[in-house]
Amino acid sequence: MALPSAVPQLPLLPRLLSWSTWAVIAGLLIISLRETNFRIDDMWGSLVDFVLFFGNFWPPDWQRALPQIWRPLIETLQMAWLGTLFGVLLGTPWLFWSSRNTSPHPVLMWFSRTLMTVMRSIPDLLYAAVLVAILSFGPLPGVVAITIFTLSILAKLGSEYVEAIDPGPIEALKAAGASGTQVIVYGAVPQVAASLLSYIIYIFEVNVRASTVLGFVGAGGIGFLLNRYVALFQYQRIAVLLMVIFVVVIIIDSISAYIRARLT
Amino acid sequence: MASRVRTATPVVVPPLPPQARRTKLWQYLLVLAILGITAACLLTLGNVSWERILSGLERNLPPLWRGLTNPDAAIFSRAFAAMMETMYMAVIGTVIAGVLAVPVAFISAANLVGGNRFALPGRGLLAAIRVFPELLFAIIFVAAVGPGAVAGIMALGINSVGFLGKMFSDIIESIDPGPGEALRATGAGPIHTFSYAVVPQVLPEFASNVLYRFEINLRAASILGLVGAGGIGGLLIQRIQFRRWEEIAMILLVIIAFIVIVDVISSSIRRRLV
Numbered sequence: 001m002a003l004p005s006a007v008p009q010l011p012l013l014p015r016l017l018s019w020s021t022w023a024v025i026a027g028l029l030i031i032s033l034r035e036t037n038f039r040i041d042d043m044w045g046s047l048v049d050f051v052l053f054f055g056n057f058w059p060p061d062w063q064r065a066l067p068q069i070w071r072p073l074i075e076t077l078q079m080a081w082l083g084t085l086f087g088v089l090l091g092t093p094w095l096f097w098s099s100r101n102t103s104p105h106p107v108l109m110w111f112s113r114t115l116m117t118v119m120r121s122i123p124d125l126l127y128a129a130v131l132v133a134i135l136s137f138g139p140l141p142g143v144v145a146i147t148i149f150t151l152s153i154l155a156k157l158g159s160e161y162v163e164a165i166d167p168g169p170i171e172a173l174k175a176a177g178a179s180g181t182q183v184i185v186y187g188a189v190p191q192v193a194a195s196l197l198s199y200i201i202y203i204f205e206v207n208v209r210a211s212t213v214l215g216f217v218g219a220g221g222i223g224f225l226l227n228r229y230v231a232l233f234q235y236q237r238i239a240v241l242l243m244v245i246f247v248v249v250i251i252i253d254s255i256s257a258y259i260r261a262r263l264t
Numbered sequence: 265m266a267s268r269v270r271t272a273t274p275v276v277v278p279p280l281p282p283q284a285r286r287t288k289l290w291q292y293l294l295v296l297a298i299l300g301i302t303a304a305c306l307l308t309l310g311n312v313s314w315e316r317i318l319s320g321l322e323r324n325l326p327p328l329w330r331g332l333t334n335p336d337a338a339i340f341s342r343a344f345a346a347m348m349e350t351m352y353m354a355v356i357g358t359v360i361a362g363v364l365a366v367p368v369a370f371i372s373a374a375n376l377v378g379g380n381r382f383a384l385p386g387r388g389l390l391a392a393i394r395v396f397p398e399l400l401f402a403i404i405f406v407a408a409v410g411p412g413a414v415a416g417i418m419a420l421g422i423n424s425v426g427f428l429g430k431m432f433s434d435i436i437e438s439i440d441p442g443p444g445e446a447l448r449a450t451g452a453g454p455i456h457t458f459s460y461a462v463v464p465q466v467l468p469e470f471a472s473n474v475l476y477r478f479e480i481n482l483r484a485a486s487i488l489g490l491v492g493a494g495g496i497g498g499l500l501i502q503r504i505q506f507r508r509w510e511e512i513a514m515i516l517l518v519i520i521a522f523i524v525i526v527d528v529i530s531s532s533i534r535r536r537l538v
Contacts, residue, residue, distance in 0.1 A: 032352035035348070036352045038413065042414050043418065043421075049408040050404065053407065053408035082309070121483070123487045125490060130516075133505075135317050135321070138317075212397065212400075230403055242396070249395045250395065
């Protein structure tokens with residue numbers, strides 16, 4: 001398309017930057033494609049295979065799968081609930097230690113932020129895999145993995161909420177001679193309680209999704225069945241499992257969306 | 265210390281207004297419900313055999329500590345190569361998702377397709393994809409196309425379409441209609457309106473979301489190896505099975521270092537974008 005010459009051009013530097021950005025992305029993509037031997041036909045071919053694979057799921061084996069599913073399903077939800085709760089309990093102090101305006105000491109803030117960044121960089125499934133080797137199979141490694149994940153993510157994003165609060169009440173409390181804990185409890189907590197609670201409920205949603213697969217590495221819950229069905233090629237039972245996960249996740253998401261809408 | 269005088273002043277707390285009392289009651293009920301569910305969870309959580317856990321701790325904690333305090337340098341090059349593969353998978357998966365998400369986002373944006381009703385199929389598809397974690401996609405892809413990086417890349421790609429498509433269509437729905445109307449008023453056709461009014465408004469936010477998704481995909485890619493879908497997870501799970509803690513420690517260090525560095529770079533770019 002021929003552009004009218006009156007269209008203003010961007011200044012040179014942003015134009016160069018955007019070109020170099022595209023060049024970096026293209027270069028990265030080309031290296032990635034070459035190193036992984038991934039071709040565009042792979043993409044279409046595997047997508048077709050993926051869609052065709054759903055034929056194996058038919059007909060879903062409700063009779064045999066459902067009685068096996070419901071107990072691990074409850075265990076999955078228990079893991080998500082307990083992990084979220086423990087994570088919130090353990091994470092709350094770190095959350096205030098990581099926030100510039102409520103941290104008792106800059107060194108503690110720096111330590112807390114670094115520790116949380118490192119902890120957050122490991123996905124929960126890797127925690128679960130390592131913890132299963134230490135704590136043996138069962139729901140406990142799953143709960144611990146979810147706890148660690150919740151704690152680190154709460155500290156990171158929660159501290160962003162805390163840093164955005166109105167400094168007035170905190171200054172007033174400090175001026176009145178309140179201790180550090182009192183400043184946090186009476187100055188910061190009431191301001192962030194609603195948004196933090198909403199965020200915690202969101203983390204619970206994420207944890208429910210995550211806990212459905214933790215069992216794949218032996219950490220309890222419905223993922224353990226998934227592992228068995230995959231190993232035994234029982235795809236018609238997997239179909240039931242996927243549908244159950246779908247329904248449960250949708251229900252939990254709806255409840256949590258309803259509560260969150262009322263909170264804010 | 266001794267000079268500090270504490271005077272006990274009688275504190276008169278006025279009674280709460282009825283509305284606040286009702287809120288208080290709700291709060292008590294909420295706390296009670298949370299405690300109740302927690303107690304129920306703790307009491308009925310099956311399969312927790314404390315003796316096994318204690319003996320596991322006893323057996324594994326000392327070697328774990330020894331391993332974590334002196335990571336095995338010999339496996340560094342293998343771990344690094346595997347992590348590079350992980351990053352390549354995340355790059356390709358994110359690019360695939362970024363490309364596929366654009367058309368899906370446009371047909372899911374209510375303001376472009378002419379109403380919520382028409383946006384529903386697209387939105388529904390995206391929501392359905394988002395229900396399942398990428399590991400489930402990876403399991404099915406591995407079963408369908410065999411183990412390897414291709415399965416992992418596709419799992420990341422398809423799963424990310426669910427997230428990027430939703431973010432993109434939200435961004436499109438929130439654009440300012442002013443520039444588009446101004447262009448149309450000067451006689452610009454649909455292509456010009458689109459490329460000069462819609463694209464400049466959405467591009468920085470699209471880019472920011474793609475970068476954010478890349479950070480998530482890098483984490484996700486490092487676990488896909490657990491189900492045979494390529495990347496460093498395969499190496500890790502193998503070492504975990506043999507409980508080679510020195511090697512596990514080194515692999516974890518490589519993962520942490522990579523992800524932290526990528527996060528720092530990516531979030532500094534994102535801050536400049538929006």
